Amino acid sequence: MRPRVIALPGNDALAGSIATRVGGELGGATVRPFPDGESYVRIDDRVEDRDVVLVCTLDRPNEKAVPLRLLAATARDLGARHVGLVAPYLAYMRQDRRFAPGEGLTSSYFARLLSETVDWLVTVDPHLHRHPSLEMMYAIPARTLHAAPVVAAWLRAHVPDATLIGPDAESVQWVTAIGELAGVPSRVLEKVRRGPRDVTVSLPTGVPLHGRTPVLIDDIVSTGSTMIAAIGELRRAGAAAPVCVAVHAVFAGDAAERLAAAGAARVVTCNTIPHPSNGIDVGKLVADGVAAVLESQPFAR
Numbered sequence: 001m002r003p004r005v006i007a008l009p010g011n012d013a014l015a016g017s018i019a020t021r022v023g024g025e026l027g028g029a030t031v032r033p034f035p036d037g038e039s040y041v042r043i044d045d046r047v048e049d050r051d052v053v054l055v056c057t058l059d060r061p062n063e064k065a066v067p068l069r070l071l072a073a074t075a076r077d078l079g080a081r082h083v084g085l086v087a088p089y090l091a092y093m094r095q096d097r098r099f100a101p102g103e104g105l106t107s108s109y110f111a112r113l114l115s116e117t118v119d120w121l122v123t124v125d126p127h128l129h130r131h132p133s134l135e136m137m138y139a140i141p142a143r144t145l146h147a148a149p150v151v152a153a154w155l156r157a158h159v160p161d162a163t164l165i166g167p168d169a170e171s172v173q174w175v176t177a178i179g180e181l182a183g184v185p186s187r188v189l190e191k192v193r194r195g196p197r198d199v200t201v202s203l204p205t206g207v208p209l210h211g212r213t214p215v216l217i218d219d220i221v222s223t224g225s226t227m228i229a230a231i232g233e234l235r236r237a238g239a240a241a242p243v244c245v246a247v248h249a250v251f252a253g254d255a256a257e258r259l260a261a262a263g264a265a266r267v268v269t270c271n272t273i274p275h276p277s278n279g280i281d282v283g284k285l286v287a288d289g290v291a292a293v294l295e296s297q298p299f300a301r
C-alpha cells in the first residue's frame, strides 16, 4: 500500500514533494476550529493499513499541537499502520535547562508529547545545544536532517566572497559546517542574552571583514534581537551591511521589519517555515529524508 501523505494547513507544497519522492498519495484532511475554540479534524481519504505521513512544521506550536495530536489519533483509529510526522521546524528546543528555579524543562515535555503522538519524526536542524541528540530526548525514531549542504550551495552561488559569522557559541555547529562546505572563512561572536529582546554581542579580534561580504548565520530568527545586535556590532567595526541567513524563519511579531530596519543587506531563510524571506529550498532534502525513513522502517515493532 502506498503511503498516505497528509498536510496540515500551510504545509501543502512540502507534502506534495514528499508524496512524489516516496511514491505516496496525497490525502486530504480538514482541520478547523469549532466556534468554541475546540478543534474539528477529519481525514478525507482512506488510511487503513497504510503508513501515514503527517506534514506540519511546528512554528506557533501551541495552536498546532492539539490539532496534530487529534489528527494522528484519528489516523490510528481509522487503521493506519504507522503514523509519522515531518516537522521541518521543531519547536520547544531552547528551554533545555532550568534557567531559573521552578521553570519547566519544556523541551523534554514537548518531546514526550510528540513521542506519544506519532511513531517517528523527521526534522531539520533542531536547536540541539545541551541535549546532544534528538534520540536522547525522543522515545521514537527521530531523524535529524542538516540544511548545511543546501545553505552552502546557496552561498557559493550568491555570496562567494562571504565571511561567515555566527552570533553566539550555539551557532558554531551550523557556521563551521556551512563554512567548510562553502569553502569560506567562519568565526563566532560572543553573545549575552539578558531577556528575549535584551541581547548584546561582541566581536573577537582578527575576523576578516574587509574585502569580503559578512554573512550572519543562525539556526533561528525569532525576535530578531540576536541578528540585530550582531549587525550593530559588525557595522561599528566598519564592516559592510551583512547578509543574514537563517534556517528557520520564526520571526515573532515585527521581527522581520526590525531586522530590515537594523541594516541587513538581505535576509534569506530556508523554507522550513513558509515566509517571504524563504530563498533556500529544503524540499528535496526533506523528501529524501522521509524516503530513507520509510524504506528502513525503524519504527516497525
Ligand code: R5P
Residues within 6 Å of the ligand: 127, 167, 168, 170, 171, 196, 199, 218, 219, 220, 221, 222, 223, 224, 225, 226, 227
Ligand atoms: C539561540 O541560541 C539560537 O541559536 C538563536 O540565536 C536564537 O534563538 C535567536 O533568537 P532571537 O531572534 O529571538 O534573538
